[in-house]
Amino acid sequence: MNTPIMSVAGIGKQFGGLVALKDVTADFREGQITAIIGPNGAGKSTFFNILSGALKPSTGTLRFRGADMAGVPQHDYVHRGIARSYQITNIFPNLTVIENVRVAAQAFRSRLNIWTNRDLYKDIEEKAAATLASVGLSARAGMLAKFLAHGQQRALEIAIALVADPALLLLDEPTAGMGPEETREMVALIEKLAVDRTILLVEHKMKMILGLSDRVLVLHHGQLLADGTPKEIQANSEVRRVYLGQNDGYA
Amino acid sequence: MTVQLIAMQLFSGLALGAVLIMVALGLSIIFGMLGIVNFAHGALFMVGAYAGLYVAGLTGSFWWALVLAPVLIGLFGMLIERFLIRPLYGRSPDDPLLLTFGLGYVLVEAVRILFGTDGIPFSTPAALRGVVNLGIGFFPLYRLFVIGVVCTVLLLLWIGLEKTKFGLIVRAGSADPLIMRVLGVDISKLWLVVFGIGVGITALGGVLAAPMRNVSPEMGTLVLAEAFVVTVIGGMGSLAGAVVAGLIVGVAVSMTSLFAPEMATIVMFALMALILLVRPNGLYGRAAPGL
């Protein structure tokens, strides 16, 4: 399992005069959990948005399973096997919980069919129900998503990405705003998911990252500062200086 | 078809463009700051023209109308913001749009009741009648005056925005409304004033246009569409865009009416369609709103 599933080479992104990301090169190997960390404004979100297709890089290339993703529109990313969750909960608030997941699953079967009754797509419904069960939300299936508690919305957030059955799952701060108990549950979920897929996550909670990930990338001022195992990153003096030393991540 | 004729038509286009600039500016200022599209904009233009007519009738002076009508309608605009639009902040951006559409309906009907349904001629003030020799031909003095007034307003607006503390706050606020809260600026007062100014500028456009067009309850209908066209071409929320696009549309319309008069009403919409194909955010547009 040593082939890179995704590789970025010389990726950079400018917004007007502002350089958000500069010359980032990295390979992501299949089956690994990779964490991306860095202080606020380090370019994590920009990097993440490029990996998920929401932004196109100004320079450099992004390859997924060897294919250049430059001309691929964002909505095709998920069909190629890349799905993402969002830092700020980004669900369909006025749809029911099950419909949130069902509509995401449906993208793989029918997108512009205006005639068939959607209740006839039993396989989609079953897949959605199974995914919902895997994140522990079955009991809430009939509720409107906006009425879910915060932690449950985070779980739904992941279920929407997960139902695509992606080879590469991008998680943007999956434990944002969660208490210790909910965080533990989320870590357990991520570990379960990692068994048969590659995971890339942005996180702030340092203890969690060091315990969970196989590899850590550190971004600073839009550049790749360090790339290694959690142990190597902990030992890296420069990383300690710009990031770990600030102590805000250890909370 | 002489060069002189074309040059004169170019000047007519500038005068037409000047009025368009006023309308688009009012729309753009309000959008840039409050993030709402005022669909009563055309109706307020028309109300401005009627207010000018009314004030001119009371005082017997066009000059009073030119000054008082925009101020009165600007204050009226503040009332609209305070009592009708403010309750809608925090709701979908469609809501103020729908509300102002209904308001436009009401204003047109109210003017019909107060002033009748027929158009009323608005005579050019005596001092501005006649023509001036521009060297290449004779040009109506009043149109030259309109160009002058609009240039003055633009200059005042530029000074107000670039050189005053109020302008600084407005510019910062349209770039990022959140900053205003952080800085402790009372944003609701600011929005009130900005809405008033936007409406006042439109009303001034209405008074200026009155001697060139007939004053009628329906005169705002076309103006609303024109303002949208200019704003879409220039780029939503961009003041420079409003000016450039206003002039482009004015000149395009007036040139078309010289060469192909039957296309004159159509050309500006076609121009907008073209811009949408090439630059969906307009000439000076930033990223599309609603993102």
Next chain:
Amino acid sequence: MSIVRDAEIAATPTRGGFATLFSNVNRWRVPLSVLALCILPWILPSQALAVNVLIYGLVAVGYNLLFGYTGLLSFGHAAFFGAGAYATGIAIGAFGVNWFAAMLIGLAVAAVLSVIMGVLAIRTRGIYFSMVTLALSQLVYYSALQASSWTGGENGLRGFTVSVLNFPGFSLNFLDPMIKYYAIMVIVALALWFVSRVLNSPFGAVIEAIRENETRARACGYDVERTKLLSFVLSGILCGLAGTLSAMHLSIVPLDSLHYHTSGLIVMMTLLGGAGSFFGPFVGALAFLSMEDVFSLWTSNWQLIVGVIFILFVLYLPKGIWGTLISWWKSR
């Protein structure tokens, strides 16, 4: 705009059997609508009003597909209503085409126009969309004004009449008011059935997802622009159908049917009834046209009253009549 969502009503936990009742009403929504339309001419003061409710109800239903379900506030749908009407009228008047072919021509023209306008307007987002649709529909309006040799210009299109609907084997007297009403109603009922199927289809789920969260719908793998375009075109075709019916009903197409004021009426009706619900648009058309009918007897300035009522709805009852009724019933 808060939108009454059928899903929301069905999903909200309520006392008693409301959810069950609602889901039953929803399952039988097409037959129930048709039943209501069947008795409409017998309860309304005039048959002319009933036909107007049919036609404008259909316009509002078509518009609601885009506004209520897809979340796009168009101010240009008069273009499709008017284009359908003009195309049908010209096909009958100038080319002597039979009524059925003329209807198909009306639909085709509305479809082509909505593709062109849709492609342009969907390039823009948010509030831009409303402005652009309004401006593009005015382009259609002024084009029709200029092409007066075809359209009759300011006087509107005249000189065509449908007096008999010929079918293979039989024919209907379209001049008989009751036969006319029920003939039009059959077509409207078919359109309602079509809309109901669209809303139940996978596509119906996607447009609601786009209304709820465009970014996420895109990340889920949906081509948002193409989906919006399809919704725009379907909605345009339905409004075009209403236009062809209006032309055949009135035997005249007023130029104003292309004006953005007509678009505004469509928006108002949809909103008054309740956007995003199946029954809302018809309720809205019925309420709006009844108001017009009553107020215009008292005063020629009835638009003032209608405008004030609309403003009050935006401020205080954004869910519209149907949506508010449902909320009230639910919380009893």
